[in-house]
Amino acid sequence: MTPDLLSPGSEGDHRDAVEEDQPIPLTARRRAWVVLASTAAVAIILDVITKTLAIQHLSGQESVRLLGGAVYLTFTRNAGAAFSIGTNLTWIFPIIAIFVCGVIVVLARKLASLPWAVAIGLILGGAMGNLGDRLFRSPGPFRGHVVDFISVFGDAGERFPVFNVADSALTCGVVLAILLELTGRRRDGLPADTDAHGS
Template identity: 50%
Template sequence: MSTDQSSGEEPAGPRDASRSGAGKSLALLFGIAAVALGIDIVTKVAAVANIEGGPPVKVLGGLFYLDVLRNPGAAFSLATGLTWVLALLAIVVVGVIVWLAPKLRSSGWAIGLGLVLGGACGNLVDRIFRAPGPLQGHVVDFLSFLAPGGRVWPVFNVADSCIVVGGVLVVLLSLLGRDYDGTVHRKKKATDS
């Protein structure tokens, strides 16, 4: 018998390792989401309190400008009249990630989905709690690349950056054949049949 009779415990098996991987992935997912959400909220509050209504602030020699804009739409000012739809879409994204979370076994996916979750929650907080009202709130954007007012690139925020970076990471992992559940798919060679 291979169990340790003196301690009464059985050695850890594949199911225990799977649970351990899930726990680590969950902690990573929600930890990253919490940090991303916290940074997004703090930077938006600081931008509104210190920059809104004033002239744009040049940062890093003009690489960025801090310039507060209230965005009722999505990226690139799309869907400006559909703020409530964007809020509901964010709620769906959050729900899908939370539903998928217990099945995660991949650190890469946990990081990517954590960034998307934190970013989606950050913009959702604005849509729920900012003027003009619940599910109609305008998102605070304040980072303008290369020129103030979004003349070169649309003005964005930390949440938007997290969503983009997390989304790109998830797509890359998918293209590399790495699934959220930890499985890796390899392309078959022409000689394999």
């Protein structure tokens, strides 16, 4: 028997390695995938519906004031990012969105946590919502302008960028993911101390 197998820490290290590799139940993964896909689908559907309504009822009209001026509905098309940053680099935003979607597919392979499924679903839905604009709206594929229509504390984005449902979903998803990471929630649904202590 070799010395390393007799060392005090070897048994604990072996146990940790085994637990890190323990399989995630297929039912847990399927449940997480369903939640992820459903969350993304709801975000995309709401984004498409609200953008369609914005085009039909807000385009060419004055801003609609809501909640005493806390929120305005104002139609705009954005070629760039927030505050119209990067308007001359419209083509790069769909590439970033496609990359994000690819990363999500990789992360979802070991996904079994429902909170993480919601967070990733929101990010995926938000990314795909605006990607649809970039690909299918004028002036053409990879150059399409995103439809934005929600402005807060000003009717033309003076205090905060004009945004849409996809932006909201993406932001909420990122914030939720950060909170889950900070609180030690794992994407595979296993206890947070599995790596260090085992079960």
